[in-house]
Amino acid sequence: MPQPRGYSRIQIVLHWTIAALVIFQLFVNEAMQHAFADQLDGKQVEDENGALLHMVVGLTVLLLAAIRLIVRLLRGAPAPYKDTPAILRWLGHATHVLLYGFIFLMPLTGATAWFLGLEVAAELHEIGRLILVPAIGVHVIGALAEHFVFRNDTLMRMLRATAD
Ligand code: HEM
Ligand code: HEM
Numbered sequence: 001m002p003q004p005r006g007y008s009r010i011q012i013v014l015h016w017t018i019a020a021l022v023i024f025q026l027f028v029n030e031a032m033q034h035a036f037a038d039q040l041d042g043k044q045v046e047d048e049n050g051a052l053l054h055m056v057v058g059l060t061v062l063l064l065a066a067i068r069l070i071v072r073l074l075r076g077a078p079a080p081y082k083d084t085p086a087i088l089r090w091l092g093h094a095t096h097v098l099l100y101g102f103i104f105l106m107p108l109t110g111a112t113a114w115f116l117g118l119e120v121a122a123e124l125h126e127i128g129r130l131i132l133v134p135a136i137g138v139h140v141i142g143a144l145a146e147h148f149v150f151r152n153d154t155l156m157r158m159l160r161a162t163a164d
Helices: 009-027 029-041 048-075 088-117 119-150
Strands: none
Touching: 009 029, 009 048, 009 088, 009 119, 029 048, 029 088, 088 119
16 A cells, blocks of 8 residues: 555545544434434334434445545555554554444444344444544544654644645
């Protein structure tokens, strides 16, 4: 895979857009939970718009994640800094892989639960949240540690694009 100096503008826009939408989904899901319970009970869904919002935002994440993965495979990503301890570089890599997985798995389990009425998929969706939230926490702490403790431009390169 190619190893450019930094991220491109499209990679940066996709990172922050997906991050914002995922965080939105983690906070705004109550209407969908009620709608799903109504659907399972065979009742008329009360707050259809709230459920629709969670669905549309979630499916947008899936679409953007697919574009992001293609761009990532074609363009690659910059290497981690050598001055960061090996264990933290490994943790950073593992967290990125996990987060990539989640931006696909959360929409897919949610959609399977909603469209097929599968409770087991809803449970996986819920377990997903329990892993995703700490993973985001580790990721954010890692980004801040790179910036303030190791004083490299890991955080800045996710804000400023490079041509190569
Ligand atoms: C980035 C994408 C998504 C995230 C981060 C996300 C997050 C969440 C969270 C945190 C909950 C509450 C879970 C709980 O504590 O019970 C939830 C519930 C739910 N979401 Fe999503 N969601 C996403 C995408 C979707 C999509 C695309 C759909 C459907 C098309 C969907 C359908 C549902 C359903 C049916 C529930 C209710 C499950 C239940 O009550 O057991 N989600 N979602
Ligand atoms: C809001 C707080 C967030 C901050 C401060 C942040 C910061 C960063 C930074 C600085 C990088 C670049 C790391 C490097 O170049 O080595 C990065 C990469 C990444 N972030 Fe975030 N991020 C945040 C939220 C998220 C969220 C919510 C997700 C997904 C759920 C996410 C997924 C990723 C992934 C998958 C990468 C790897 C990119 C690649 O190499 O292709 N980030 N993040």
